[in-house]
Amino acid sequence: MTEIQRVTGMQDILPMAQRYWRHLIQTGSEVAHQFGFQPIDVPVLEYTHLFVRGVGEASDFFVNKEMYTIVEEDGVSLTLRPEFTAGIVRAYVENGMQNWVQPVKLFTVGPIFRRERPQAGRFRQHSQYNAEIMGETDPAADVEVMMLAMTLFQRLGFRGLTFQLNSTGCPACKPVYVEKLRAFMADHLQSLSPVDRERMQRNPLRILDSKEPGMEKLLANAPHIADHLCADCADHFAELRQHLDHLGQAYTINFRLVRGIDYYVKTVFEVWAEGIGAQAALCGGGRYDGVAEAIGGPSTPGVGFGAGIDRIVLTMQTWGIEPPPAPEVPILVAHFGGDTKTAALALAFRLRQAQFPTRLAFARERRSLKSQMREANKLNVRYVLILGESELAANAVVVRPLDGGAQVTVSLAEEQLEQWLRQALA
RNA sequence: GCGGGUAUAGUGUAGCGGUUAACACGUCUGGUUGUGGCCCAGAAGAUCGUGGGUUCGAUUCCCACUACUCGCCCCA
Numbered sequence: 001m002t003e004i005q006r007v008t009g010m011q012d013i014l015p016m017a018q019r020y021w022r023h024l025i026q027t028g029s030e031v032a033h034q035f036g037f038q039p040i041d042v043p044v045l046e047y048t049h050l051f052v053r054g055v056g057e058a059s060d061f062f063v064n065k066e067m068y069t070i071v072e073e074d075g076v077s078l079t080l081r082p083e084f085t086a087g088i089v090r091a092y093v094e095n096g097m098q099n100w101v102q103p104v105k106l107f108t109v110g111p112i113f114r115r116e117r118p119q120a121g122r123f124r125q126h127s128q129y130n131a132e133i134m135g136e137t138d139p140a141a142d143v144e145v146m147m148l149a150m151t152l153f154q155r156l157g158f159r160g161l162t163f164q165l166n167s168t169g170c171p172a173c174k175p176v177y178v179e180k181l182r183a184f185m186a187d188h189l190q191s192l193s194p195v196d197r198e199r200m201q202r203n204p205l206r207i208l209d210s211k212e213p214g215m216e217k218l219l220a221n222a223p224h225i226a227d228h229l230c231a232d233c234a235d236h237f238a239e240l241r242q243h244l245d246h247l248g249q250a251y252t253i254n255f256r257l258v259r260g261i262d263y264y265v266k267t268v269f270e271v272w273a274e275g276i277g278a279q280a281a282l283c284g285g286g287r288y289d290g291v292a293e294a295i296g297g298p299s300t301p302g303v304g305f306g307a308g309i310d311r312i313v314l315t316m317q318t319w320g321i322e323p324p325p326a327p328e329v330p331i332l333v334a335h336f337g338g339d340t341k342t343a344a345l346a347l348a349f350r351l352r353q354a355q356f357p358t359r360l361a362f363a364r365e366r367r368s369l370k371s372q373m374r375e376a377n378k379l380n381v382r383y384v385l386i387l388g389e390s391e392l393a394a395n396a397v398v399v400r401p402l403d404g405g406a407q408v409t410v411s412l413a414e415e416q417l418e419q420w421l422r423q424a425l426a
Numbered sequence: 427g428c429g430g431g432u433a434u435a436g437u438g439u440a441g442c443g444g445u446u447a448a449c450a451c452g453u454c455u456g457g458u459u460g461u462g463g464c465c466c467a468g469a470a471g472a473u474c475g476u477g478g479g480u481u482c483g484a485u486u487c488c489c490a491c492u493a494c495u496c497g498c499c500c501c502a
Contacts, residue, residue: 005493054502066500083502112502117427119496195499206500261502284501306502336460371455373462381462388460402462 009116009124011310015326020313021127023323025109027155028129032107035148037131040106042087044113048077053295054086054263068113080113084130084306085291092134093297103136109309121311129283132304134292139240142267142287142303147249149271149283149305156312157321158282160274163244163251166225167237168205168258168286170265173230178204180223191218208256224255236266263290267303273315282315283307329357330382330425334372338389347387347397347412354418356425377402383424385417399424 006012013021029039048069068080081087088106091097097104111127118124131148133141146163153161169177182204185192192200193212200207208219229237244251251269259268268286285305292300316323331351335344341363348360359379361372369386376384386398391409397417400407401424410420 008493051502066502085502114501116500117498118494119498122501198499203500211498259502260500263502334461368456369460370457370462375462377462384461386461390460398461400461407461 007124009118011123011125017313019323019326020316021309022326024129024156024309024312024316028107028109028152031148031152031155032131035105035131035144035151037105037107037148040088040091040108041110042081042084042091042108044081044111045078046081046087046090048079050086050090050295051079051082054083054089054291066115068115082112082114084108084110084112084128085132085288085302085304086295088130088132088304089134089291089297089300089302090295092300093292093295097134098298098300103141104134105132106134107131121308121314123310126311127309129307129309130304132302134302135300136303137236137289137301139236139267140243142236142240143243143247145285145303145305146244146269147247149285149307150249152307153271153273153282156316158273158315158319161282162272163249164254164257164270164272164281165241165244165251166254166257166268167229167233167266168264168268169225169229170233171290173228173233174225174265177223177225177228180228181205181207184222188218203260205258206260208258219256226253226255233266240267259284259286263288263294265289269305282312327357328380328382329359331356331358331385331421332361332372332376332379332381332383333358333385333387334361334369334376335363336369336372336386336388337366338392340387340389340392343392344387347385351418351421356418356421373400383421 032039048067051067067082069077070079071077088108092104107130109127109129111125113125115124116122129152131145133145150161150163168174182200185196185200185204185207189197191214193210196207196210196212196215199210207215208222210219226237241251257268257270264286266287266289268284270281270284272281283305285303287301287303289299289301291302292298315321333344333348333351335341344360348358351358359381361367361375363372369388373384382402384400384402386400388398391397394409394411395413396409396411398407399410399417399420408420410417
């Protein structure tokens with residue numbers, strides 16, 4: 001219990017849970033392909049400064065407390081990626097994707113690492129599905145990213161999905177708004193909780209999604225960013241909404257929806273599912289036109305989203321959304337005495353060559369057929385191929401169906417067994 | 427970083443200041459000569475999270491630590 005143990009916040013994805021994961025990843029890949037996104041993988045490890053520059057002002061906090069960083073002997077500092085965007089933007093710049101047909105549309109799946117305190121649906125290692133469009137400022141690109149997310153969740157079987165949508169402004173209008181918000185809050189200091197006063201210092205926008213009691217009423221009267229956007233941002237937001245309206249896609253303008261990091265501009269959105277609170281949003285994303293420059297590359301607009309796979313799987317499980325059943329292994333080869341084990345081994349490989357998923361019964365010593373039958377039954381095998389000495393002598397196997405059908409003897413000559421099985425399993 | 431809860435075989439639980447630490451599920455084996463599910467029998471599997479106390483004696487009471495868990499902060 002003390003020695004052999006997972007690292008805090010890490011988890012094993014056992015075979016029983018894999019069908020959720022596989023289904024999610026496969027559906028995600030299919031949908032991405034349909035939307036014209038190409039797959040990409042970026043390293044788990046990057047130079048620390050990539051993430052430090054990428055996340056901007058709040059970086060001290062993350063660097064100190066929330067990132068897994070190792071310093072190599074020569075002093076080079078590396079960090080396990082705490083997000084995908086920085087790495088993908090780095091790959092875009094480093095591989096000269098500016099010279100590809102614009103925009104470049106990419107998606108990826110993989111683990112990310114954050115040294116946070118684990119809690120329901122939050123792990124230190126968790127996997128994300130990410131999609132990004134790089135090199136395009138058109139609000140239609142935002143729409144496409146949003147609809148990719150929405151389609152994915154619909155395809156997975158979620159119901160009652162809604163967009164939560166907001167605009168967070170840009171370097172031109174966001175600071176002006178933040179000042180207005182700060183001034184408003186200063187006038188209502190006495191109704192702010194200590195936590196929110198603290199927030200006002202560090203990251204005023206975050207007050208908007210405060211969970212403190214009474215904030216709802218106060219925030220309703222606070223200045224809303226949608227009313228303080230610059231012309232460019234207002235146009236972008238208006239056009240985005242127009243497109244959504246035109247698609248008949250419902251959305252909720254949520255003025256409390258914000259992102260904690262500076263590089264987000266204009267669009268921010270989440271997908272919520274019926275009955276799930278804001279904390280369990282299925283995904284979140286937005287526009288990050290400032291990132292490429294922040295990491296030292298040429299100014300490049302980008303928009304994308306990330307969806308936490310672990311959390312989506314949890315949600316599917318609590319809702320009873322069933323992925324397709326795991327592929328089964330329909331055949332077990334049993335053997336019984338004499339040289340039959342050797343022959344069974346060969347038979348199993350022969351069947352696998354012929355594309356039949358096959359399990360082979362093992363037996364150090366002589367093992368009863370009954371025991372092997374039990375194994376087959378527990379594994380939900382459809383046919384047990386019994387290879388005893390008499391079958392071996394006759395160059396045949398007994399094919400025993402486990403669904404109650406009659407067993408038959410099939411010759412091992414030529415392709416007879418393969419043909420029989422192909423028909424039976426069709 | 428802060429706060430609440432929990433810690434007994436693989437899993438879920440019971441238990442008590444002194445017991446061979448129990449039960450269910452699961453696992454394995456067997457139930458006459460080569461055939462699953464039900465049933466029956468047996469077996470393996472726990473220094474009762476770790477370390478300190480209190481006590482004649484601690485799995486049981488107390489403390490600390492660790493881990494797990496739920497929430498807060500934060501959330502790229």
